[in-house]
Amino acid sequence: MIQRIISALVFIILLSQCKDQPAPTAAAPSSDSLKVQEDVVTLTAVQASNAGIVTGKVEARPMHTTLQVSGVVDVPPQNIVSISVPLGGYVKKATLLPGAKISKGAILATLEDQQYIQLQQDYLTAKSRLAFAQADFTRQEGLNATKAVSDKVYQQSRSEFESQKILLRSLAEKLRLIGINPEGLNENNISRSIHLYAPISGFVSKVNVNTGKYVSPTDVLFELISPDDLHLSLTVFENNAANLAIGQKLTCYTNSNPEKKYAATVSLITPSIDEERAAEVHCHLEHGTKGLMPGMFMNAAIELNNTKVTAVPEEAIVKWNNRYYVFSEQGNNQYKLLPVETGVATDGFTEIKSALPDGNVVIKNAYTLLMKMKNSGEE
Numbered sequence: 001m002i003q004r005i006i007s008a009l010v011f012i013i014l015l016s017q018c019k020d021q022p023a024p025t026a027a028a029p030s031s032d033s034l035k036v037q038e039d040v041v042t043l044t045a046v047q048a049s050n051a052g053i054v055t056g057k058v059e060a061r062p063m064h065t066t067l068q069v070s071g072v073v074d075v076p077p078q079n080i081v082s083i084s085v086p087l088g089g090y091v092k093k094a095t096l097l098p099g100a101k102i103s104k105g106a107i108l109a110t111l112e113d114q115q116y117i118q119l120q121q122d123y124l125t126a127k128s129r130l131a132f133a134q135a136d137f138t139r140q141e142g143l144n145a146t147k148a149v150s151d152k153v154y155q156q157s158r159s160e161f162e163s164q165k166i167l168l169r170s171l172a173e174k175l176r177l178i179g180i181n182p183e184g185l186n187e188n189n190i191s192r193s194i195h196l197y198a199p200i201s202g203f204v205s206k207v208n209v210n211t212g213k214y215v216s217p218t219d220v221l222f223e224l225i226s227p228d229d230l231h232l233s234l235t236v237f238e239n240n241a242a243n244l245a246i247g248q249k250l251t252c253y254t255n256s257n258p259e260k261k262y263a264a265t266v267s268l269i270t271p272s273i274d275e276e277r278a279a280e281v282h283c284h285l286e287h288g289t290k291g292l293m294p295g296m297f298m299n300a301a302i303e304l305n306n307t308k309v310t311a312v313p314e315e316a317i318v319k320w321n322n323r324y325y326v327f328s329e330q331g332n333n334q335y336k337l338l339p340v341e342t343g344v345a346t347d348g349f350t351e352i353k354s355a356l357p358d359g360n361v362v363i364k365n366a367y368t369l370l371m372k373m374k375n376s377g378e379e
Contacts (some may be wrong), residue, residue, distance in 0.1 A: 041373040043333040051372075054364035055329045061311040063351050065344050066301040067243065071234035071281075073289075073296040079229055081200055083222040084215075086177045089113035091213045092193055096204050096222065104201045108222055109209065112193040116178065120190045123171040123182060130164040137161040202226035205294075230292055232264050232283040234300055241279040243304050244269055250283060252300035254292070263287055266302070303346075310356070311349040316363045317342065318370045326352070327362040327369050335362060335369050 043051065089111035096108060137157045144154035172182040178194045206223035215221060232252055236244060248266045253259075268282040283300070285292075317340070318325050324342050327335040343351030362369060 039337040040330065041327075041335050041337070041369050043335075043369075043372070045333065047372075048333045051368045052365050053335075053362055053369065055360035056363040058310055058312055058352065058356055058361055060308045061349055063309045063311055063344050063346055063349070065304045066346070067236070067240055067304055068299070068301055069234050069236050069240075069281075070297065070299050071232055073230055073292050073294055073298060074233040074282075075225055075227065075294050076229055076231065079200070079202070079226040080205075081224045081226075082220045083108060083196060083198075083224065084217060084220055085111055085194075085196060086217055087113070087115055087119075088214065088216040089116065089194070091209050091211055091215060091221075094207070094209050094211055094221075096207055098204055098207055100204045102198045102202065102204060102224065104198055106198045108196040108198055110193055110195050111215070114192070116180075116194055117190060117192050119171065119174055119178070120180065120185060123168070123175060123185065124187060124190075126164060126168045126171055130161075130168050133157070133161040133164045196221065198224060200224055200226045202228075225294060227289065227292075227294070230285055230289040230294065231267070232285060232298060232300065234281040234283060234302075235276075235278045236281050237278045238273045241269070241273070241281075244279075244281060244302065248302055248304065250300050250302040252283075252298045254296055254298055257291070258299075260291065262289070262292070262298075264300070309343065309351045310353075311351050312361060313363045314345065314348055314350055316361055316366050317350055318366045320370060320374075325370070326356070327366050328357055329360040329362065337370070337373065 043053070090113060091109055092112045093110040094108070096102070102108070137160070140149060140154045140157040143149040144151065175182045175185065179197060180191075180194065202225050204222055205225045206220075208219070209215060209221045244266060246266055246269065250264050250266065252262050252264055263286045264283040265286060266281060267284045270280040270282075273279055312326060316326050318327075324340050325337050326340050328338050330336050338356065339354070340356070341353040343353050345351070
């Protein structure tokens, strides 16, 4: 009897322990399966139409890295002319101001001096003596042919004739040097003044004279600049100079109007480093220089290389938690978020260094999908 009671109590205790144990529950989904589900966004047909989602193939495009530098607008040496007078004189008239526009052949200044008169007098005197020496030489040549005069007299007349020709030629060149035409000079048009003419068309950049001032041949009276061949002079530091090459393309702009872009090409690289540890790079401006003036400061971006890489439009890339993503089209209005590593960006496209699956990616309104995904995850 006692044995049966003990057996019953043991059974009751075991039964109560079984009832206290919780019932088994369904297994929770793994973190991996949950992550895959979170990385996919599904739209209805109406949502896809309203969102304006556009997909396209990932393409290989020529891309380049850029080097940001600065410099100034410059002109080549042949387009800068310093005006001096070959023979000193007093400035009789000079009305130009810096910035004045001039045409080739225009009068820059008028000078006068007695040495201009003397030079014209010497030329006309030499011209007269040459005529006499030529006539005498012709006469002595005929007499010498008949032995009427000695060879010495004939040679003296010949020497005098040759000397006068040399003198007349040299005086003629001196006259041309100061702007006087010797062929049109005679005793009736001797002038005490000369004119300085512009050798090029352009602008007056410097004026160093005033009326009444005496100037010598070493004085620079004016400086003229022709803006027809402006170029860009850039300063590139030595750590970047080795990456440059003639023919590289660049885009430049001024601080005053950064929206206006100018295309240029590297045309000359100075093969030395100056005391500031930089090299000078000259670039040819390609499509007009309207709005530019010598001395203007400019910023420039030089294209250092040009290789084909995998690239997508900038609108295809979204940023979330300091990482970059693209959406891959899965079909049936489903899009999967894929992390990517980006590279250089230019001309509205960004390089993708990560491997992407075959198929289309979202190339427009990708941020609409990202907002839809994140908002759905918070609900």
